[in-house]
Amino acid sequence: MRAPSPRSWRRAFGDIKAAIDQRELWGHLGWQDVKQRYRRSTIGPLWITISMAVTAAALGGLYSQLFDQPIGTFMPYVTVGFMIWYFISACVLEGTETFIANEGLIRFLPAPLMIYVFRTVWRQVLFFAHNLVVYVIVLAIFFPELTRPYQMVHNGVMHPGLGWSALFAIPAFVLIVINGLWVTLLFGIIATRFRDIPPVVSSFMQLFFTMTPIIWTTDLLKGGRAGSPRSIVDFVAKLNPFYHFIEIFRAPLVGQVQSWTHWAVCGVITVVGWALALIALRNYRSRVAYWV
DSSP states (O other): OOOOOSSOHHHHHHHHHHHHHTHHHHHHHHHHHHHHHTTTOSSTTHHHHHHHHHHHHHHHHHHHHHTTOOHHHHHHHHHHHHHHHHHHHHHHHHHTTHHHHTHHHHHHSOOOTHHHHHHHHHHHHHHHHHHHHHHHHHHHHHHHHHSSOEESSTTOOEEOOSSGGGGGHHHHHHHHHHHHHHHHHHHHHHHHHOTTHHHHHHHHHHHHHHHSTTSSOGGGGTTOOTTSHHHHHHHHHHHOHHHHHHHHHHHHHTTOOOOHHHHHHHHHHHHHHHHHHHHHHHHHTTTHHHHO
């Protein structure tokens, strides 16, 4: 029986299945990455939580004053926005380096290519778990303000407040992780072949950060007349794919109105993204070892 071609769906899906079966390997490698980064630190990975807390407190306090926002609802908004943005941006930025950074293992260890993808995303999940502590602290401080209906701006959208709908954040995060996998796989393959991709992606991510409602809210843009600068900015924000992924996770956790349009957009991106990533895995998985 003739062996399947290197460019075959059987080998591509076999690579994914083999990586899933070796979850103890990439799970251990991801955990070691976290420990290695803080191995000589006194408080270790706790620095992840402290860094997140300082950033959220500083920018949340500053921009609540600049935008005349109530800090009781704006601080949780900014905190959750930073939490999920850090995860998404890390998957994109470190995804471009995932195969390059594992050059030694790829060259000398016969292992499925997807192991390095799982390792990268699992590492970011661990970082996210540390940052989740900050949300719990912020929630404990501002819980009364979040549990009743509120407005972010005067005469703005009335949000229902925190309730059982916060559980929607769980499937939202699962969907974001699934997208993090295809992003890491696709960008990792492309960046391994074209080494100019990582700095280009890094520059664009800085641009997307300013264009994504993380430290500002789209409630400020509501009510703008068609053609006005506010309505144009609102339209551009909705074209930003990161905005939809952030909203499906953040809105439930801060008691805001949840639009199912965000879920629909994220679903389409997931299907298209995985289709492109699987095509790349099928066609170029055997070449990555030569490109690194």
